[in-house]
Amino acid sequence: MADGDTSRRGKVTVVGAGFYGSTTAQRLAEYDVFDTVVLTDILEGRPEGLALDLNQSRPVEGFETRVVGVGGGSYEGTEDSDVVVVTAGLPRKPGMSRMDLLETNAKIVRDVSENIARRSPDAVVIVVSNPLDEMTALAQLATGFPKNRVLGQAGMLDTARFTNFVAEKVGVAVGSVQTLTLGSHGDTMVPVPSRCTVDGKPLTDLLSAEDIEDLVVKTRNGGAEVVALLKTGSAFYAPSAAAARMARAVIEDSGAVMPVCAWVDGEYGISGVYLGVEAELGREGVRRVVETDLTDSELAALSEAAEAVRAKQADVADM
Numbered sequence: 374m375a376d377g378d379t380s381r382r383g384k385v386t387v388v389g390a391g392f393y394g395s396t397t398a399q400r401l402a403e404y405d406v407f408d409t410v411v412l413t414d415i416l417e418g419r420p421e422g423l424a425l426d427l428n429q430s431r432p433v434e435g436f437e438t439r440v441v442g443v444g445g446g447s448y449e450g451t452e453d454s455d456v457v458v459v460t461a462g463l464p465r466k467p468g469m470s471r472m473d474l475l476e477t478n479a480k481i482v483r484d485v486s487e488n489i490a491r492r493s494p495d496a497v498v499i500v501v502s503n504p505l506d507e508m509t510a511l512a513q514l515a516t517g518f519p520k521n522r523v524l525g526q527a528g529m530l531d532t533a534r535f536t537n538f539v540a541e542k543v544g545v546a547v548g549s550v551q552t553l554t555l556g557s558h559g560d561t562m563v564p565v566p567s568r569c570t571v572d573g574k575p576l577t578d579l580l581s582a583e584d585i586e587d588l589v590v591k592t593r594n595g596g597a598e599v600v601a602l603l604k605t606g607s608a609f610y611a612p613s614a615a616a617a618r619m620a621r622a623v624i625e626d627s628g629a630v631m632p633v634c635a636w637v638d639g640e641y642g643i644s645g646v647y648l649g650v651e652a653e654l655g656r657e658g659v660r661r662v663v664e665t666d667l668t669d670s671e672l673a674a675l676s677e678a679a680e681a682v683r684a685k686q687a688d689v690a691d692m
Contacts, residue, residue, distance in 0.1 A: 381408055381437060383624050386451040386493070388485050389460035390414035390442070392609040393501065393616075395423050397458055398440060400617035402427055405436035406624060411451050417444040454493040455656075456620045459512060461485050462502035464607040465600045471504040471559050472685075479692035482508045486515030497623045497658040500525045500634075501616050505558040509634045510647045510686040520636035522658040527558030528632025528649040529615035534595040535564055538588045543571055543579055552576075553632060553665070554592065555649045556678035563649070563674040564589045568665060622654040635659045641672060643679045647686060 387398045390412050398412045410427075412420040424442030431437065443450050451457070462478035465471065482502050489496060498516060500509040500523065509525030516523060531554040540547040549572045556563030566585055569576035576585060591598075599608040622629040635652045637643050640662045651663040667675065 381406060383407055383455035384409045384411065384451075384453065385456040385458065385620055385624065386411040386413060386454040386489075386496075387458045387460060388413050388489075389462070389502075390416065390420040390423055390444075391460065391464070392606055393464075393613055394458075394460040396609050396613035397460060397501075397616050397620075398423070399427060400613055401458075401620060402431075402438045402440050403434055403436050404617070404621055405438050406621060407438050409439050409441060411441045411443060411454065413443045413446075413448060413451060415444075415446040420444045448488045448492050451489075452492045454489075454496045456499065456623050457489050457493060457496045458499045458501065458616050458620055459485055459489075459508075460501050460616075462508070465503065465596070467601050467604060469600075471596075474503050475507060475685075475689075476692065478502050478504075478508060479511055479689055482511050483515045483692065486512045490516040490518065496522070497656070498523045499616055499619050499623075501612060503558075504685070506634055506647055506649075506682045507685050507689045511689040511692065513636070513647070514690055519658075520638075521660075523636075524619070524652070524654075524659055525558070525634030525647065526612065526616045526619055527634050528554055528651075529618060530612050531558065531562055531564075531592060531595070531649075532632050533611055533615060535569075535588065535592040538591050538595075539569065539571065539576065539580075542584065542588060545571055553651070555632060555651070555671075555675055557649060557682045558634065560593070561674075561678035561681045562593050563671060563678055564592060565665070565667065565671050567668050567671060619654060623656060623658065626656040628653050628655055628660065630654075630663050633659070635662055637662060637679070640664050641667070641675055643676060646679050646683045648675075648679050648682060 420442030513523040535552040553568040
């Protein structure tokens with residue numbers, strides 16, 4: 374976009390300047406749709422240094438969005454953010470499950486959420502800290518925001534992983550593959566084979582049930598596989614791409630339908646829980662949950678995921 378183009382607007386804050394946060398900030402800046410991207414961290418100097426570096430890439434990449442770094446745990450400069458992406462918390466180590474992070478990250482996410490509520494009372498909050506479903510519920514409780522303004526990034530990532538694995542298995546371009554995953558980000562993830570197609574043909578016509586199940590398991594373990602290979606830290610390229618797309622849909626008020634972790638209240642016969650579903654996103658966060666036709670077994674798996682997540686989300690209220 375040329376400077377002076379009025380379609381650049383608003384402020385997005387990314388909390389946490391690790392690999393996930395800094396890559397998210399980079400993607401958001403390069404979209405050139407925000408006025409300002411603020412990157413915050415408890416470390417002094419790291420977000421400031423990354424902001425300086427990112428701003429110096431603007432002439433090369435041709436974007437005008439300004440990046441601001443705020444270290445030392447300060448939220449100075451984040452005031453009145455339109456969108457806040459919460460990446461703060463510890464990443465997984467090899468052999469750890471997402472649930473192993475629950476207690477440590479709950480303290481961090483509660484503190485971050487309270488700061489967001491004080492500084493940016495009208496923000497839409499996108500949570501990416503693990504364990505995702507629980508941390509999204511906790512962020513809503515801690516901010517006190519309406520449930521539509523707090524959502525989590527998981528389904529976009531899991532769906533992207535599933536799509537990639539299908540494309541590699543079938544030997545086609547990723548653009549010709551459509552997949553969908555619902556449920557939780559973890560053991561009760563619900564891939565939806567009935568919504569999976571390759572060039573418009575049902576996936577079930579191209580792969581055996583056994584092959585599809587193998588890809589489902591691979592998707593479910595997608596994050597753990599990356600963690601095991603990296604040895605320090607967890608995935609950040611694909612997750613940051615997913616979180617940035619969600620933030621963009623919010624600021625552009627686009628109405629894009631994406632699989633996200635959203636508050637479900639009656640859809641699919643499920644109520645009162647944060648769960649991975651398709652939702653239409655806009656300036657108010659989740660405009661509505663979009664129900665899709667599911668087979669009986671897919672619906673049963675989604676209900677099962679809801680109950681598993683509900684029990685754990687009840688635990689975080691006291692954390």
